[in-house]
Amino acid sequence: MPNTTPVPWAEARETAWAAGYEHRGPATELPFAEAVGSALAAPLVAVSDLPAFPTSAIDGWAVAGPGPWRIGGEVLAGQVPQPMKPGVAVKIATGAQVPEGTEGIIRLEHSEIGDDDLVDGPPAREWREPGEEAAHGEELLPSGAPVTPPVIGLAAAAGHATLPAHGRPAARVVVFGDELLTSGVSREGRVRDSLGPMVPPMLTAAGAATVPSLGPVEDTLDAHVAALRVALAEADLVCTTGGTMVGPVDHLHPALAEIGAEYVINTVAVRPGFPMLLARTPDGKFIAGLPGNPQSAVIAVVTLVAPLLAGLRGLPLPPLRTAHLAEDVPGRGNFTHLALIDRAGRRLGHHGSAMLRGLAGAAGFAVVGPDTEAAAGATVDLATVPGV
Structure with missing residues (x-):
């Protein structure tokens, strides 16, 4: 034995x-849906500048030269605009590529359009420069970082279709x-x-x-x-x-x-x-x-x-949370006691080993160490159940 x-x-x-x-x-290149919940097996690196081109941060008017400016078209996200001409205002959407030669963007809510179809208002540098978030080849996250939904989004924005995980x-x-x-x-x-x-x-x-x-x-x-x-x-x-x-x-x-x-x-x-x-x-x-x-x-x-x-999956040891006890929790001699508690820190009834009723309403298990007891008002580790 x-x-x-x-x-x-x-x-x-x-x-x-x-x-x-x-x-x-061994780690492999996994589609995003399969990689989520794992850990990166190699650093996440940008495969292009992020953003890859100057991108408008607002809905507004792209302008060049002195104003007021004559309306001269629009630029939507997904389009490649023509270079700007002095004295012209081009309506631009958030996320659209900023035309070459743009000297400023007037927020729509700050703009005025006169009877002569001239746009006026205070222009400002309201766009994201290429590489402002990350430069091509820059490490975005280290190996071992958990692959969460935001990490998937970052990887997609940085040009990836799979992740090593x-x-x-x-x-x-x-x-x-x-x-x-x-x-x-x-x-x-x-x-x-x-x-x-x-x-x-x-x-x-x-x-x-x-x-x-x-x-x-x-x-x-x-x-x-x-x-x-x-x-x-x-x-x-x-x-x-x-x-x-x-x-x-x-x-x-x-x-x-x-x-x-x-x-x-x-x-x-x-x-x-x-x-x-x-x-x-x-x-x-x-x-x-x-x-x-x-x-x-x-x-x-x-x-x-x-x-x-x-x-x-290459992840770190799952961390314990903490809980603030609303009542005393006894120890179990020289064994650790995992005691069911609710989200208010109260010990639950129906907590016998063969019972599920208490578990169904629990926040998790309060961790009471060997040869100790936990008094009301104490902050203790909380072991949570996967999926709860």
Whole structure:
């Protein structure tokens, strides 16, 4: 039996992230939609001046020479204008290319048009110069920067169609348990599976490309091994539910041994959720063992899976937020306590490990460190759930 000394919660997060980062695959040029949520695998460089030509910052009149100016046409965005002539005013739209020879632009709201169709008003330099935002070849963002929607916009404006990044790891949930139903209500000693439908959207929110869950898988070692092999054939990460202890129907540990997986983490000093694990197969794929109780399984996603996926995509360890407690939160001895709280900092009811009602309305988990308690008014770390 492998070492079962629980790993401190903060160390577990860092270890899971480091395992993912160390074993992330090679980066490729990805379309924007596939790169978003990853990290740049190389610096983002402007492939042209930004803007590439002088661009009007306002709707107005481009003028040259002394005024007042005779109206002489218009320039819209997307057009290449003729050079300006002295004494002429050309109506220009925001974002349009400024004609060569323009000496100033009069804002529409500051302009006056006389009965003789002459434009008058105070001209100013109301345009963006070529390269004002970035020069051709200039580094815009460093390698490792998260690819967010604004980064996608910047990359497109700078002339890119793809980005060097790590794609979404493929992930699949394998649900263990003869006692689970996939439809209807709990009955006759069997309960409705909540993790099969709940965990995949969390994995998607955490950066995985997720396929439908597999199972429920019957409680035999052969069935567990077969299910793991099927899931690993098409996924970089397999998240199993249940079977993380050593009871009479807990077959995950012997199944991991059967397929040659090695433990990265085996149990974490956190309540709820301590019997979680992370293992790695000989061919570099990962298996995250989530406890069967729903809230414990979610804590395993927060603790191990979200950091692992961040590492696999080249991202930093997901930062914790903070929360201001409105009431006391007890500790859990020498284990870290992850306590459900709402957005007002109040501890939620229905917070048992097997319950989901409190979790459904939670802002996240207040982090209460080992051998401590958190008093009302304290500011504590907040671990949030992917997708919430």
